[in-house]
Amino acid sequence: MRVIGLISGTSVDGIDAALVDISGTDLDIEIELVASATYPYPTPLRERILAVCAGEALSMAELAELDDAIAYTFARSAQNIQLGHSPASVIGSHGQTVYHRPPQKEGIGNREWGIGNTTTPYPLPPTPYPLLGYSLQLGRGAVIAHLTGIKTVSNFRAADIAVGGHGAPLVPRIDAALLSDFNEGRCIQNIGGIGNVAYIPPRRDSNWLEKLRGWDTGPGNSLLDLAVEHLSSGTKTYDENGAWAASGNPCHPLVEQWLTQDYFHLPPPKSTGRELFGVSYLQNCLQDAEAYQLSPADILATLTELTAASIVHSYRSFLPQLPQRVLLCGGGSRNLYLKARIQHLLDSVPVMITDDVGLNADFKEAIAFAVLAYWRYMGTPGNLPTATGARQEVLLGEVS
Known part of the structure; x- marks a missing residue:
């Protein structure tokens, strides 16, 4: 059909x-x-x-x-x-x-x-x-x-x-159909405005589908795009390849502070949207950042770090074990700096995009x-x- x-x-x-x-x-x-x-x-x-x-x-x-x-x-x-x-x-x-x-x-x-x-x-x-x-x-x-x-x-x-x-x-069942592997446990991480993950155990496991999990991890591109538009006075709508954020330095104390937000500690199943991670949330983040006298690039790097850290935090908090591979998709998969930060935080777990296994990430x-x-x-x-x-x-x- x-x-x-x-x-x-x-x-x-x-x-x-x-x-x-x-x-x-x-x-x-x-x-x-x-x-x-x-x-x-x-x-x-x-x-x-x-x-x-x-x-x-x-x-x-x-x-x-x-x-x-x-x-x-x-x-x-x-x-x-x-x-x-x-x-x-x-x-x-x-x-x-x-x-x-x-x-x-x-x-x-x-x-x-x-x-x-x-x-x-x-x-x-x-x-x-x-x-x-x-x-x-x-x-x-x-x-x-x-x-x-x-x-x-x-x-x-x-x-x-x-x-x-x-x-x-709603995508985890499709991910199971199109991206599961017989021997390998995988996380399929979509990074749109909001991030969401599907954890797919190896198909060799008994009752593997019943062990599959999924949830919204938190902000994806939503805060980044809002910040870019604010920091550029409306001349840009997104950070192409993450180049602007890559020119700054993330403020890790701020990221740790933001990660104490209740949503990140709420166990799955859970979902979220712009109602939480929208304009008001960004304004609070910018207010918090004033104490550190960050440059625009530093602010963007710190918000990018929050997206990466919230994804990895959710894996470590709510998965039975880390996956053997992470496959990114969505617009955020093209943000090279964000991808690199996720890879850094996951250490030895390879981070790829779904294009690498034959499914268009965009x-x-x-x-x-x-x-x-x-x-x-x-x-x-x-x-x-x-x-x-x-x-x-x-x-x-x-x-x-």
Whole structure:
């Protein structure tokens, strides 16, 4: 089956599109990447998305308009990626995350909202009660299907959340299918706006899939890109190859201070986003840095060190043992300084990129949502409860 995978991550750089041929069933699948491209958002649309992600208020009418604008842009990307190729049968669209809230141990109080009516036959749980997670991706699949004429699978996170999961990360099952090794334990580390990892034990191990783990490690490129834009007064949006950070010196006491943040010590399953590691977090970091009189390059080096250190800290804290190999993917895999810092902190564990084992590092996430759409079409569960915390495996995605 020929499938299109579409995603715009927390960096909001643009829409990654992958045209993929997929065959096989469940974990025994084979893929061929036919075409791939990144389609930037129009500047006004990107600025609006970033503002909403940062907490800017908008009316329901504005929300509907933004949802449609994102869907239109995704649909146009799906049409463009097919030019010169035979058409796809299915589109898998992740959409654009604008809000993510992990499950909460305690939710809203019934009395606060006047909903604790105990005279009903089935009263609500006592206050406070556990609250399911919530994750909002804009760019509705119905619009994409309507504009392209292609069956579209979207809203992938909702089904996992409905059975108590975080709805994230969703890629570990795909990593198990495409990047596992019979003899070698691996960490597949995606570095987008947020970092997330899939730990894949050797396939020779009994019940190897049940031993697979995954979680969001913390900031990826989110703080780095925000810092670059701030420190360059808007003339740059990212640190190409990590060259600017490499010209500075990280302030290790600051990194140690930042690593005391609660999220880094929360055991998996766990997920996060710009709601935590966004503009406010960066402002706090910059305020902390004032005491050390750091140069812009030093600040960027220190934030890069935080991304690297938080990744390695999570491995040492939550894995049964360190992997035999780490494979990086996502935009951060092209940051040579960040890659070097991860390698330094992991010492003898080789750090490579997924390109080195035959899977495109830039478009792996888009490929993943093509696979998830394929699995939905084939009736195969897409989540991995050991990664998301869900009670069970479920079909992911709504079909339009």
